[in-house]
Amino acid sequence: MSELTGRAPGELVQPIILLVDRVEPADRDAGIAAAALASVQAYLHDPGQAGWEPWAAGAFAKSVRRADAKMFAKVLAAFPDHALAVVGRARAAGLPPLPAEALPKLLAKLQVSGTQLPAGEPLALQPLAIVLNGSLDMSTGKAAAQAAHALFAWVLEAKPAAVEAWVADGCPLSVRELPAKEFRKGARKSAGPVIQDAGRTEIEPGSATAYVATA
Structure with missing residues (x-):
């Protein structure tokens, strides 16, 4: 199933480009955290930019695409409005929303699945953590997209002072993956919405995938 399946005409999607180095790949949790941070940092850099408001008012769809070092450098050069997130060896670039059916060729040819x-x-524990549903066996790319959904939802719904304090502290973030029972238990005390996937790729529609937890 394509990630474009079921998208409405003109729907906006936020591209997130994850560096997947062929020689020294980053660790999974670091890559997931970098993708989530790149997503929200692109927004926080200029929330008034055209496209953010209609995109955030909808399902704030995201497309995590992988690039090797050469292609990643090309993306950074071609899109100067990117936000670059670095977690350990992981690198991810978040861009403003673009029409899903008309992505620039440089982005469209990057692989998703x-x-x-x-x-x-594992990453060191932080006061803010993304919790993933480990029972779903999501790929790194899928988990990164769900983590970005969860973190973005927290940014939109948290008190501005809490977000400002987190940013001032350098946006510390950890990633945890829990079995289904523990995930459901923790979801009752989540700091933001529990993300339910649309089911376009990998998992069944309505699956609970991720949420943000605070210490």
């Missing part, structure tokens, strides 16, 4: 990074070491 099958993006995987090695498990590696």
Whole structure:
């Protein structure tokens, strides 16, 4: 199933480009965190930019695409309004929303499905964490998109002072993946909305995928 399946004409999507180095790939959790941070930092850099308001008022769709080092550098050069997030060896670039059916060729040719990074070491625990539903067996790319949904939803719904304090502290973020029972239990005390996937790729529609938790 394509990620474009079921999209309405003119629907906006936020591209997030994840560096997947062929020689020294980043760890999975670092890549997921970088993608989520790139998404929200692109918005926080200029929330008044055209496209953000109608996009955020909808499903704030995202498309996580992978690029090797050469293509990643080309994306950074071609889109100067990107936000670059760095977590360990992981790098991700978040862009403002674009029409899903008319992505620039440089972005459109980047792969979406099958993006995987090695498990590696878990990130150090932080006061703000993205919690993922480990029972869904999501690819790195899918998990990154769901993490970005959860973090963006928290940014939109949290008290402005809480977001400002988090940004002032350098946007610390960790990623946790829990079994279904623990995920559901923690979701009752989540700091933001529990994300339910539209089911366009990998998992069933309505699956609860991610939420933000605070210490």
